[in-house]
Amino acid sequence: MxxxxxxxxxxxxxxxxxxxxxxxxxxxxxxxxxxxxxxxxxxxxxxxxxxxxxxxxxxxxxxxxxxxxxxxxxxxxxxxxKTKPMSSLGTDSETGEQKVIERQNKGAVSEIEVDYENKELRTAIMGCIQDLPEKWKGIVIDKLVEERKSEEVCKEHDITPSNLWVIIHRAKIQLKNCLQQKWFDS
Amino acid sequence: MITCKKAGPLIEKEEFEKLSLMKKIGLKLHLAWCKLCKGYKKDSTHLNELIKVGDTSQSTMKLSQAEKSEIKEKLVQ
Structure with a gap:
């Protein structure tokens, strides 16, 4: 047959x-x-x-x-x-709130120059994305890195449009803190 | 009047899509008096630009021929 x-x-x-x-x-x-x-x-x-x-x-x-x-x-x-809580959020229980304040003085994300040729910057950004919670990572990469259509991203990750922007917002706040720390501390 | 909790996601959405008139006005009013959100809005645009630097397809990285052959060999086994 x-x-x-x-x-x-x-x-x-x-x-x-x-x-x-x-x-x-x-x-x-x-x-x-x-x-x-x-x-x-x-x-x-x-x-x-x-x-x-x-x-x-x-x-x-x-x-x-x-x-x-x-x-x-x-x-x-x-x-x-992962054993530590998200330290980049500054919610580290061992060090407490002080770290957040300390971090704010180091430098602002707006001072980081957008440069596609800068490998260190790429590494820092990718590192910070890796630190995001698993559920947010794919959404952030699809929407912010690859700039795919919102409907597509929602469908793929099974979330509502309003949920998408809440996740993007929370993720970006974490990325902002992480980037400031990675960029200005080293 | 909208709260910061509502304003944050709207700031994100506005970078990519049109907001409804009501939401647009609500956000504008909020940003007029909330310095924190206004500051975030500035960072937010810049942050989106920065995050795009992470896109590897911009540089189209490739596997070497040797690495491809290695994969092919594994598949034959």
Missing amino acids: PNVEQAIDTSGWVDDYSDMLYNFALTRVNDHELAKDLVQDTFVSALKGIDKFQGKSTVKTWLFSILKRKVIDHWRKQESR
């Missing part, structure tokens, strides 16, 4: 898709080796589950959906390893 499912040619997948998958992963995990591993795992899972791919979507969409799940799994693991 011939197989109903069409045989899918997977031989060109790595050449065709690995760079875009890698870029997506790198923006989200901010680590070359880790991003590379996630891309590799994505291909492994895809080939293992190839019979589940019924051509309902494009190969690209399907690979991205696998990678997105892997990124979220990584964030969850990362989150469960």
